[in-house]
Amino acid sequence: MKLYDCHLAPNPRRVRIFMAEKGVTCEKVEINIVKGENLHEDYLAVNPRGLVPTLVLDDGTPLDEAPAICRYLEEVHPAPPLMGTDPVSKARIAARERHMEFDGMGAAAEVFRNSFPGFAKRGLPGPDGVFEAIPELAQRGAVRVQAFYDRLNRALGTCQFVAGDTFSLADITALCAVDFATSAARTPIPNACKNLQRWHEVVSARPSASA
Amino acid sequence: MKLYDCHLAPNPRRVRIFMAEKGVTCEKVEINIVKGENLHEDYLAVNPRGLVPTLVLDDGTPLDEAPAICRYLEEVHPAPPLMGTDPVSKARIAARERHMEFDGMGAAAEVFRNSFPGFAKRGLPGPDGVFEAIPELAQRGAVRVQAFYDRLNRALGTCQFVAGDTFSLADITALCAVDFATSAARTPIPNACKNLQRWHEVVSARPSASA
Numbered sequence: 341m342k343l344y345d346c347h348l349a350p351n352p353r354r355v356r357i358f359m360a361e362k363g364v365t366c367e368k369v370e371i372n373i374v375k376g377e378n379l380h381e382d383y384l385a386v387n388p389r390g391l392v393p394t395l396v397l398d399d400g401t402p403l404d405e406a407p408a409i410c411r412y413l414e415e416v417h418p419a420p421p422l423m424g425t426d427p428v429s430k431a432r433i434a435a436r437e438r439h440m441e442f443d444g445m446g447a448a449a450e451v452f453r454n455s456f457p458g459f460a461k462r463g464l465p466g467p468d469g470v471f472e473a474i475p476e477l478a479q480r481g482a483v484r485v486q487a488f489y490d491r492l493n494r495a496l497g498t499c500q501f502v503a504g505d506t507f508s509l510a511d512i513t514a515l516c517a518v519d520f521a522t523s524a525a526r527t528p529i530p531n532a533c534k535n536l537q538r539w540h541e542v543v544s545a546r547p548s549a550s551a
Numbered sequence: 552m553k554l555y556d557c558h559l560a561p562n563p564r565r566v567r568i569f570m571a572e573k574g575v576t577c578e579k580v581e582i583n584i585v586k587g588e589n590l591h592e593d594y595l596a597v598n599p600r601g602l603v604p605t606l607v608l609d610d611g612t613p614l615d616e617a618p619a620i621c622r623y624l625e626e627v628h629p630a631p632p633l634m635g636t637d638p639v640s641k642a643r644i645a646a647r648e649r650h651m652e653f654d655g656m657g658a659a660a661e662v663f664r665n666s667f668p669g670f671a672k673r674g675l676p677g678p679d680g681v682f683e684a685i686p687e688l689a690q691r692g693a694v695r696v697q698a699f700y701d702r703l704n705r706a707l708g709t710c711q712f713v714a715g716d717t718f719s720l721a722d723i724t725a726l727c728a729v730d731f732a733t734s735a736a737r738t739p740i741p742n743a744c745k746n747l748q749r750w751h752e753v754v755s756a757r758p759s760a761s762a
Binding site for chain 1: 599600608612614615616618619620622623626627637638639641642643645646649650654674675679682683685687688691694695698702
């Protein structure tokens with residue numbers, strides 16, 4: 341297997357952490373999205389949508405989209421389970437991961453893509469068109485990041501991890517979202533969010549967090 | 552089971568079609584999002600994010616997010632399989648479904664949420680804040696819908712269905728995205744997109760399409 345990766349981007353990190361939790365390793369190819377390497381012909385031949393990550397299997401099959409790649413890895417390397425063990429926990433983890441992605445990652449991306457000077461003409465990732473940054477979208481994203489923090493903080497008052505009392509893919513995506521909001525959207529966890537801070541310390545201390 | 556549904560919205564339709572393909576029925580409760588019923592206290596007690604659909608199991612467990620609800624239903628009612636039968640097809644269908652959701656549904660939602668007068672102060676769904684419509688986002692969405700059609704049309708030149716030669720959840724989400732783009736974003740399939748038109752006729756003719 342070969343992972344087309346990017347250490348500047350939050351989505352490949354979801355897969356790197358997932359693989360580290362599973363103890364799975366593979367060859368990695370770094371794609372620098374700030375330099376636009378994801379839009380080069382060579383990479384578009386691997387992933388026509390020009391997004392990272394892509395996992396290419398040994399027979400050449402390309403798999404893209406972080407949660408879909410994780411689905412493959414969970415099937416092939418079931419232990420430890422990170423996507424649930426019965427119908428309800430599978431659905432709950434999938435739903436919670438989506439909450440983290442839409443409410444957290446999506447909000448931070450609205451800020452970053454619409455305020456980072458290097459992406460002034462790349463308001464969306466991928467090759468389908470040149471989209472100018474929309475400053476109002478950066479402002480909206482900043483409000484949404486705060487709402488994401490508040491909501492996640494409340495949820496973590498009733499359970500140890502994002503989707504219940506077991507570490508799961510939802511925690512991985514939440515960690516990537518929070519760290520992306522902190523770095524790229526310059527919005528760290530507020531001091532008032534004690535549950536979220538407690539959770540962030542715990543998941544950041546796992547060896548996988550530095551994958 | 553009880554499905555909190557909305558016939559005006561594209562995401563509950565994903566679940567209705569999925570259930571129809573499985574031959575599963577349940578009680579349904581209609582939530583009118585244009586009237587804001589999804590933001591009423593009663594519904595927020597079921598789904599604190601104020602989004603439709605939500606499936607409530609017989610023991611009271613609420614499941615939300617269309618693909619997560621489908622994941623539950625696929626586990627409990629495996630036949631016919633709509634989310635893959637081996638690790639690669641499971642990942643490919645999950646990835647293709649996300650392409651349909653982000654590139655199609657997301658683009659059409661950018662148009663609709665930022666141009667429909669009834670949502671002038673509801674630029675995003677859910678209760679986390681009042682977001683004014685952003686006209687530039689409606690314009691961006693319209694460009695993205697065209698790119699979505701072009702890309703999907705090319706893909707359907709090499710396979711019968713969205714994720715290969717078998718009907719799957721990716722087709723369901725694609726159908727909901729195309730019909731949403733056609734109705735809410737007022738952008739029908741272009742005449743030049745012959746493969747897409749062929750596919751749309753086939754999937755629209757399935758009895759599940761009217762669920």
